[in-house]
Amino acid sequence: MEYVAPIKQLHKIRLMKTHLKKKSSRDYLLFVIGINTGLRISELLRLKVEDVRDDTGEIRHFITLHDQSVFLNEQVKRALKYHFHCVQPSQHDCLFSSPRTKKPITRQQAYRIVNDAAKAVGIDGKVGTHTLRKTFGYHAFTKGIAISLIQKRFNQTTQAETLQYIGIEKTEPQKIDVNL
Incomplete structure (x- = not known):
């Protein structure tokens, strides 16, 4: 497996969203979620x-995994909401289904979606499905979420492993912004 990086620039994330x-x-929902x-x-x-929408049609606040x-x-x-407006799926449908088979798209298809969109908006470097997780972790950390919580979400053994995974270098200055 090749190393892929998080998308660190917010304007590149916005470009990806617009493109998808x-x-x-x-595909847009896959990236955003x-x-x-x-x-x-x-x-x-x-x-x-049904994992993300209740029987009344309301979007859940949490999912449990x-x-x-x-x-x-x-x-x-x-x-x-945008996806449900466009597709109008039933409660038992897969969230990321293939229109042809109605089964979930494959990991390879998800990779192509993310990789092709990244290339289309000019993101350099290796991009894949792990880019989504790494982007979440990177931006959560830079916004002040404790590395221990990100480590727990990612089910990783050490904080050093999590920092390396999300692309934080030890030499990068840590921004602490307390705004009381």
Whole structure:
């Protein structure tokens, strides 16, 4: 497996969102939910509509995976609403289904979606499905989320492993911003 990097520049993330939204609501949702939850691609591809939307049609605030609650922020909720408006799936449908087979897209298809979009918006370097998780971790850390919480989400053994995984160099100055 080749090393892939997080997307560190916010303007590149916005470009990816715009590009993917024009292409497909499903692909846009995959990117948005991936960078905002830090879930593994295998976890994302197993999601069903009923995991994120209740029987009344309301978007859930949390999903539970492996005894861990995963918060669905406003970005994710907007992307879900947009996707549901475009596709109108049933509760038992896969969230990231192939229009042809109605089964979840494959990891390889998810890779192509992310990689092709990154190339289209001029992101240099290696990009893949782990880029989504790494982007979540990188931006969570730079916004002040404790590395111990990110480590727990990623189920990693050490904080050093998590810092390396999300692309934080030991030489990078750590910004501490207390705004009381």
